[in-house]
Amino acid sequence: MTTHQQDTALLGSQPQPATSRLGVDVPDSRGRTGLDQVGRDLDRNPDVVVRDVEVTSDGWHVLRRTTFDHRRSDGTWETQQRETYDRGNGATILLYDLAAGTVLLTRQLRYPAYVNDHPDGMLVETAAGLLDDDEPEVAIRREAAEELGVEVGDLTHVFDLYMSPGSVTERLHFYVAPFTAATRTGPGGGVVEEGEDIEVLALPFDQALTMIETGEIVDGKTVILLQWARLNVFGV
Template sequence: MTSSLGVDTPDHRGRTGLHLAGRDLDRNPDVRIRDVELTSQGWHVLRRTTFDYRRRDGRWETHQRETYDRGNGAVVLPYDTERSRVLLTRQFRYPAYVNGHPDGMLIEAAAGLLDAQDPHTAIRRESAEELGIRLGPLTHVLDAYMSPGSVTERLYFFAAPYTPADRTGTGGGLEEEGEDIEVLELPFAEALAMARDGRITDGKTILLLQWAALSGPFARKSSV
């Protein structure tokens, strides 16, 4: 029998059994998984799943869906209420560039994949790598599926205070992972205006800025 990477032989990330994800799902009595096909495994995993679905009128139909599995992630908005500042990043995002963004340089809240860590640990790691800061106490804002039609990722949203004394480095990300991240410290009012006028187009960042204005640390200082 021929071995397959990611199936019975570890792939470049040490993973096996990638074809098994979802086969044993039984939480929804109106969904019956029939087959899971591993179609691609690069850094992330693409699967084609065949399943039976019972419609609201009782009829069963067979469907196929492709899912893109990049793991779960976490995102954080660091804020300084004394100086009315927030920390964001700017980096090149090819998917946005190829889909019409003028230069692909997106302003975002710091984020990253969990990589087998819990969300709190992962976002502190990402903040140190990308922003060069040590976060204060984390506030869990919400969890969300950002593109549930095809992407499996569940994103954990946080906010945390910081001060100039919390700097631990220059940030910028990890060069060995191809990261080249600019750290932006912006007045909160300016960041919120950028989300409203289209200079910030990243969904997770817009959500956190709106939360901060409506019910978060800047609620009383915002004109919203």
């Protein structure tokens, strides 16, 4: 470790003054403390030294402002600040019926899309959800049952992607799996107590692809999985 790194590492590790702030030294509504400590121990990249982490919003998810030193490619150091939105990691799944040539998708209100110029905020998507401390396979089986009413059997893990790495920490685990009428054991629709109101859509695969072209499907994870299935499942 260089002298610069040693100095800044010591600075970043110094005890912070008491703030009496929820989520920092007082439990928030989810019982969390120490939210300002995330990232302070990062040392995997010798060109990045974390100086300070501030919690700027401690709602259900957490917004942090991190100050760090970054060694540029020319060897010079500069101090930067970045805000990161931490909502946890998630998983998504595309269910397909190869014999029928259909896929099972959802439609639900996404207010952030609505407020950012989507016509009505009703997005067509693959089923998805946060891991909530579960393993990804456990979480996506739960989400498929809740949102689509399907008891998933064999799963295929496709890849893990950072969907918005400029500001959001979330890593999304992508899956595909077959479904049939026999595996649809419930109505789906989501969890009412969590404010979910989800419509289940069984669509011909060709129609789903066309909906990407027409702008009826604009959700990133859904486009990715449909295109993957085009190459690897349906062979279109």
